[in-house]
Amino acid sequence: MPDSAIPQNPPNAPARASTTWHILGAGSMGMLWATRLARADLPVTLILRNDDRLQAYKAVQKLTLIEGEDSQHWPISAQTPETDEPIQRLLVTCKAYDAEQAVKQIAGRLSPGAELILLQNGLGSQQAVAAQVPHARCIFASSTEGAYRDGDWRVVFAGRGHTWLGDPRHGPAPQWLEELQLSGIAHEWSPNILSRLWRKLALNSAINPLTVLHDCRNGGLQAHDAEVNTLCAELSALLEHCGQAEAAIDLATEAHRVIQATANNYSSMHQDVSQGRRTEISYLLGYACTAARNRQFAVPCLQGLHQRLSEHLRQRGLPCN
Ligand code: NAD
Ligand code: KPL
Secondary structure, eight states: OTTOOOOOOOOOOSOOOOOEEEEESHHHHHHHHHHHHHHTTOOEEEOSSSHHHHHHHHOOOEEEEETTTTTEOOOOOOTTOOOOEEEEEEOOSSSSHHHHHHHHHHHGEEEEEEEEEEEOSSSSSHHHHHHHHTEEEEEEEEEOOOEEETTEEEEEEEEHHHHHETTTTTOOOOHHHHHHHHTTEEEOOOOOOHHHHHHHHHHHHHHHHHHHHOOOOOGGGGGGGHHHHHHHHHHHHHHHHTHHHHHHHHHHHHHHHHHHHTTSSSSSHHHHTTTTTTOGGGGTHHHEEEEETTTTTTOOOHHHHHHHHHHHHHHTTTTOO
16 A cells, blocks of 8 residues: 555455544554554544643644554544543553553543553553453453654554453353454464463563663573563563462463574663653552562562662662653
């Protein structure tokens, strides 16, 4: 498709009317989902922070999805949280530290039986959101896709991956998964999404903080094997203690595999710190340390790492929560 073309309905568009995908958080992941859903001719509406952001969007009125050499524009509708329109299906793509506040703003708009899909990394924010909307169904998601913004309203699809979705209350898989299929969003329904989220949290906690403190790419941790092993041993013991034994299986082996497979990459936390952005530390390493403290389970190395990282962030004027 040529650059600047605005694509028309594809032949595989679903015949029946679909529920609108409201997307709260038009950042990297929000735009990546919005453009692919729109590409499948599904109804999508962005919920932007405020009227300033809405006016800025109205000046362009489209999102751009960049995949390799290809760039496509999608004229997606947008509104503010204050808009008076009911929401049946909400994809939340804010950072973990913004999700609760963002959902609070639109909670009054949720229809009876509304569904929320929470795409935050780590743990803690999903539970906080779910507690705020007790009558809605909250589906948790864990994604290995990679995307970044290279300008306002522009997203680069940087790494193909997979998204696991699941219901922590073990409800059935929703019908709308077929819409993800139509949109080319690689996904799987996970019967134990908490285990998946814990596993990713553990890997991110063993790798990301060390890349920040050693100021290296993921591959640089090959010179710090012993430190990675010690952290993985504590994380595995903690996971087992928290009833997440499955997430603990061969954790160190997996951490070393990820370090090798992504050797040339900077971790997401390293990128956040080097660009002066707030990290999601409280929902990764911080969540693990709090879980240990609540259970009076000793994790001295994780706690030491948390303190060193918090100090490092403080020195750079970044929040350590
Ligand atoms: P991002 O910072 O690019 O996007 C977040 C967006 O939310 C921003 O546009 C921000 O303005 C918006 N926002 C914040 N508060 C809001 C509010 N009250 N109302 C409306 N919008 C609001 O973040 P991202 O990279 O898309 O990450 C989102 C989540 O997905 C994070 O938890 C991240 O860890 C996870 N994730 C990201 C990637 C990736 O490659 N980017 C991959 C996997 C998982
Ligand atoms: O997910 C990651 C991240 O950078 O956030 C990996 C590549 C697994 C490193 O922890």
